[in-house]
Amino acid sequence: MPNPGLDSAHSGRLASPPLVAVAGWLLPGAGYWLIGERARALTVGVAIVGLFLLGIAIGGVRAIQVPGYGENGRPLYLAKETRATESGRVRVLVSKEAPPDAELPGPPVVTDLRALLRDVGNKPWSICQVLAGPVALAGGAWSVSASRLVERPDGTPAPAGVLSHSRINEIAVLYTAVAGMLNLMVIIDAAARAARQPGSAPATGSSSRSPFASRPEAA
Amino acid sequence: MIDALGLISPQLAYRPFLEPLPVWDYWIWLLLPLVFAISVVYKSVRVESMRRVPLEAVRLMLWIVVAMAIAAAALLLLVRLFSY
Numbered sequence: 001m002p003n004p005g006l007d008s009a010h011s012g013r014l015a016s017p018p019l020v021a022v023a024g025w026l027l028p029g030a031g032y033w034l035i036g037e038r039a040r041a042l043t044v045g046v047a048i049v050g051l052f053l054l055g056i057a058i059g060g061v062r063a064i065q066v067p068g069y070g071e072n073g074r075p076l077y078l079a080k081e082t083r084a085t086e087s088g089r090v091r092v093l094v095s096k097e098a099p100p101d102a103e104l105p106g107p108p109v110v111t112d113l114r115a116l117l118r119d120v121g122n123k124p125w126s127i128c129q130v131l132a133g134p135v136a137l138a139g140g141a142w143s144v145s146a147s148r149l150v151e152r153p154d155g156t157p158a159p160a161g162v163l164s165h166s167r168i169n170e171i172a173v174l175y176t177a178v179a180g181m182l183n184l185m186v187i188i189d190a191a192a193r194a195a196r197q198p199g200s201a202p203a204t205g206s207s208s209r210s211p212f213a214s215r216p217e218a219a
Numbered sequence: 220m221i222d223a224l225g226l227i228s229p230q231l232a233y234r235p236f237l238e239p240l241p242v243w244d245y246w247i248w249l250l251l252p253l254v255f256a257i258s259v260v261y262k263s264v265r266v267e268s269m270r271r272v273p274l275e276a277v278r279l280m281l282w283i284v285v286a287m288a289i290a291a292a293a294l295l296l297l298v299r300l301f302s303y
Binding site for chain 1: 235236237238239240242249250252253257259260261263264272
């Protein structure tokens with residue numbers, strides 16, 4: 001019985017759910033494309049990428065938050081500081097932004113898992129933004145680059161990109177984060193459809209089951 | 220790449236993607252494209268036949284906008300009540 005959800009151009013290709021999931025992250029909608037649902041692929045792909053690009057157009061590319069880098073586009077490093085507490089002086093590790101045109105005085109934050117997770121916690125929307133795929137990674141690289149000081153035509157140093165504030169920044173971050181979360185939903189659905197395809201590869205072993213396959217109904 | 224747009228349009232008041240769009244006075248209308256995109260993607264995932272997506276996405280968008288307006292009105296009423 002033909003599947004009413006598939007396009008007339010459905011090629012009937014089989015694709016494994018992990019491949020569909022990875023393709024869906026690399027290019028929003030590509031997961032659907034691999035399983036032959038072209039119209040669905042184009043619709044969600046254009047919507048998600050369009051939403052992301054509209055977000056960085058509204059708030060500027062610096063609306064993309066990049067863990068491991070500071071406000072001026074320089075990498076964060078770990079520094080030891082001595083702080084006075086009630087129980088005495090303690091040495092703590094803090095994240096600081098590297099000075100301009102100088103070597104890092106300490107190990108980069110990205111090389112320390114705890115410090116990196118702490119910085120991700122300071123920039124929680126980055127988790128959602130990265131779900132949009134390489135377009136978010138490219139945007140993040142551009143955001144870091146746009147944060148660095150350049151010499152303007154009038155000779156004054158200023159970041160290449162302007163950091164938006166208040167509602168415009170909130171809306172821009174919301175657009176990019178929602179694009180990522182929508183892509184996650186699309187990835188999960190595409191992988192589930194790939195697992196339900198007739199003739200898809202059976203799970204190895206009688207007791208194992210693909211996490212994306214629906215459970216059999218009870219007798 | 221960061222300087223490309225600046226070099227191409229050094230005299231323009233607005234540099235795409237490097238500066239925010241000057242729409243801060245109309246920020247509330249920016250929620251509409253967001254709601255539209257959410258509706259389109261959600262219906263594309265849920266509905267089997269893509270031919271039904273446009274109409275169902277518009278319906279969902281209207282529902283979301285109405286619900287947000289009602290929620291905003293209710294919250295405004297609450298704030299006014301507690302401020303007196």
